[in-house]
Amino acid sequence: MNLRIPGPTPCPPEVLAAMSRPMVDHRGPEMAALILRTAPRLKSAFQTKNDVLIVTTSGTGGLESAVVNTLSPGDHVLSVSIGNFGERLAQIATAFGAVVTKLPFENGRAADPERVADALRADPALKAVLITHNETSTGVTNPLEALAAAVRPSGALVIVDAVSSLSSIPVKVDAWGLDVVVSGSQKGWMLPPGLAFVALSERAWEASKTATMPRFYFDLAKTRDAQAKGQTPWTPALSIYFALDVALDMLEAEGWEQVYARHQVCADLTRAGVKRLGLELLADQRFASNTVTAVKAPQGMDVSLLRKTLREQHGVVVGGGQAELTGKIFRIGHLGLVQEDDIKATLDALEAALPVAGFRPAVATV
């Protein structure tokens, strides 16, 4: 199968092999060595000098940890949402009692730093801004550096969902002044789902001291203190830690800059190929994501039938639309373990499958 959804992504054979290693004592010397060897290597990907914490949960759990460790019920929070995952982050903050002001942008558009700055000026009580770096549901990458710069004068914390960007698209956590940044193992990391990675700035740790949202499993201070000793507060998903060690070897051997460049190449190839077939992208081209491309379904095209045909006739799995975009778009993932040949095969399959789903491709040569 050519798994071309925006996560879970395909895993290299070496990573899958590590997943099948026998269990060890999670409090013993092998695991302590693994944690102390692995966690510091995450800093390069996060471009931070601070600890990157590993939590046994999915990306959504990582986002919950970001919110509940830094905020208190009643805190004013600005939700800068450009799609489904932006909404989810706002829902988390609301569930834990934050007073959330929504600043939504149309599907396919990036957030506008000017409007973020305006919203912050309108409510000086805003304590934090929730930003999705890469919106998996629409294939848009926000201009995170500019957005963070727009927040900075207000003093609000910048809480970032980088689940589907970090490790595939540069995220300069320290240089851009990001306070909490979350990624997830099943995206660019070439790992199965089950671990979230969370980095906190000094300011975020300071905020955590007075943040009163209740937390136990997701108490990151406990994780930080344990991780410093090669431990975890609760039993971790050992297998994915084993695999992380191997995936980091591979990503580091390639080099992070080359990893980002490869994602750029595959994304460019995807976008050009889709457009050559006569299809339109959902994303504003200036902010099109290097990890996922959302393609508009032309009038009369059956997205379900397209996905079924791709899967059953061509062994290519693409994503559908989420929420109100269901049936209106399909999404091609190009992150993690991805090479140009995977994209070419996807485009060939797409060209063959489109007529079955009611659309005649514009050009036969891909």
Next chain:
Amino acid sequence: MNLRIPGPTPCPPEVLAAMSRPMVDHRGPEMAALILRTAPRLKSAFQTKNDVLIVTTSGTGGLESAVVNTLSPGDHVLSVSIGNFGERLAQIATAFGAVVTKLPFENGRAADPERVADALRADPALKAVLITHNETSTGVTNPLEALAAAVRPSGALVIVDAVSSLSSIPVKVDAWGLDVVVSGSQKGWMLPPGLAFVALSERAWEASKTATMPRFYFDLAKTRDAQAKGQTPWTPALSIYFALDVALDMLEAEGWEQVYARHQVCADLTRAGVKRLGLELLADQRFASNTVTAVKAPQGMDVSLLRKTLREQHGVVVGGGQAELTGKIFRIGHLGLVQEDDIKATLDALEAALPVAGFRPAVATV
């Protein structure tokens, strides 16, 4: 390695092989089929007609889900604690705003149903009782049926940590009237850590409708609704689901009654062997656990040195004591993938290692 800690437990080769299967679309037909095939099979182990929910988290996250889905801040809760994990459950309830009354029992003792009934009579406002079925830190299995019966007249919810018992020791969730019951994949299930299993009674679901403790990632109503459609609310730890399917095949092929009997045999063998060496058990013999045996360190014995010698010289990994029991006990896990030969090898190694750690075994023949 003969991994004889009370979890993570060794996994069969077939289970480890399943851990290395390639990723699939977590919203696609293979995963839906897997969820719809697997989740119902958990009911036999839980001895319940209700849904058993699968959550991507460790056992502690499963316990948090049990608390936050059924209680509200300010609710009066009785914590029946017989050790470290009982304390943890109380800490979770406290962190989320419950008013917790503690009814602790000495390390090594089981909880007394009479005293539980007394505590409930003393505070008619008690909304729930937190009970550890099998206390991993002391090797004690509570008389859960009697404890639940003692709670019943009060109408309080019975919330049970069965992380290290369920699947190895019978837990009759429906017959005993248990309201929320939690287990964890890395115990008797012969799986790596990363999944928790949670069953809720009708009463618990009813309570969840008015329970106001904040929850998002651990919102079990979302999990229930998604699972009924072969979905999960957030990206699940696919690999452990693959492995669960295989482990259930193996456990069902053996038969649950035989699985329980095998644990009884291995536990009896462990206890008899340890006593024959002249050592004492921590647990009140009437309530000694069939999944873990806690052994008292005699005066002058160095537990660290014993564990190190067992590991390095004999390839046997046993657990130490937790919290105030550190250095005072060691613990032998006999749950999940365990046969008599594993226990005999452990006892042989123990006999050889004890003199190194400062204790002369009573009898040379094991």
